[in-house]
Amino acid sequence: MPKLVSYVVVPLKKAQSVKEFLIKNNLLDHDSAFKKNEDSISFPVLRAVDVVKRKFPFVRVENGDLIVKSQRVKKGTLKEALAKQLSSRELMRLRRAYDVVGSIAILEVPPEFEQKAHLLASSILESHKNIKTVLCKAGAHAGEFRTQPMKFLAGVDTRETIHVESGTRIKLDVEKVYYSVRLGTERLRIAQEVKPGESVLVMFSGCGPYPLVLAKKSKAVRIVGIEMNPRAHEYGLENVKINKVKNVKLLQGDVIKVAHELQEKFDRVVMPLPKSAGDFLDSALFVAKKGAVIHLYDFLKEGEFEEAHKKIRQACKEHGVACKILRTVKCGQHAPRTFRVCVDFVVE
Secondary structure: OOOEEEEEEEEHHHHHHHHHHHHHOOOEOOOEOOEEOOOEEEEEEOOOHHHHHHHOOOOEEEEEEOOEOOOOOOOOOHHHHHOOOOOHHHHHHOOOOOEEEOOEEEEOOOHHHHHHHHHHHHHHHHHOOOOOEEEEEOOOOEOOOOEOOEEEEEEOOOOEEEEEEOOEEEEEEOOOOOOOHHHHHHHHHHHHHOOOOOEEEEEOOOOOHHHHHHHHHOOOOEEEEEEOOHHHHHHHHHHHHHHOOOOEEEEEOOHHHHHHHOOOOEEEEEEOOOOOHHHHHHHHHHHEEEEEEEEEEEEEEOOOHHHHHHHHHHHHHHHOOOEEEEEEEEEEEEEOOEEEEEEEEEEO
8 A cells, every 4th residue: 555645745946945845843844745736836845844834824634645766866966976875864864966168177065065075086086087176155246356266175285177068178277267057058049049150258257268259159259258356367368379269369457448449349249257357247248249149147036137138128228228028037046046147139
């Protein structure tokens, strides 16, 4: 006879807070599977359903047959590397993946796993021969250049590597240069939007990923990148040589100052600085031709996209030009219910 399990049924929009409460209070049944439909998710619970109801009056309680959760884990994840070394409960709590930049794996180690950080790192080295170094994040992105401190865990003690993306080779120091491997698909999307013969300005060009991918994967005639971080700029210049691209020019300095000194107009402007790219909209509009497309990145919660559109329209109005929003593209999740988005708009 099937075993019955108690489930709390939660609207999808409120699922994250309920799930965190269940995990924190050891109420979640880690051996049973979740059930999900279009507007709700059902979490299997071990006990104390009344506690959940008092905390979240909107949840509904129901009983159902036990569905044993599959222990299969995706290839390339941290869970895969540790499937035989951690309990199912520990695997449930573990962050699902890690970033691989070239030969370096970068982990985000939750506080409860700090004592097992070296075990995690060693497991990754043993499971993936292409990874030579394992680091963990030792703080948030911060400072003028949005760099992130790293702590060495295992392998070769280095921060420098060469990452391959869309046919380009990108050399960088992961601790001294901001680079998001997760934006690879987005960089390729922008390259595919570029029309033959376009000139493109990339603000905040870093070690050169956007300019390099645009040079390799589009027919842009000229690509200019501007970067404030001198170390990132040095890597960018080296990467231009490594990839033997002829239509890329990289400039070091403050975006506002350099853009206004260029005395050049562009067909397309890319602004991949989500935290504060909006502060540079005036400079982007200053160098944009009539009919130019601008790609503005931001971190926004679901439902706030129109606020970004209003900000763009207001900046264009103050600059004396009109604009048309083309699309808003989600480029990945930044935090619960918060996304990195790119708003594409044309200057009219």
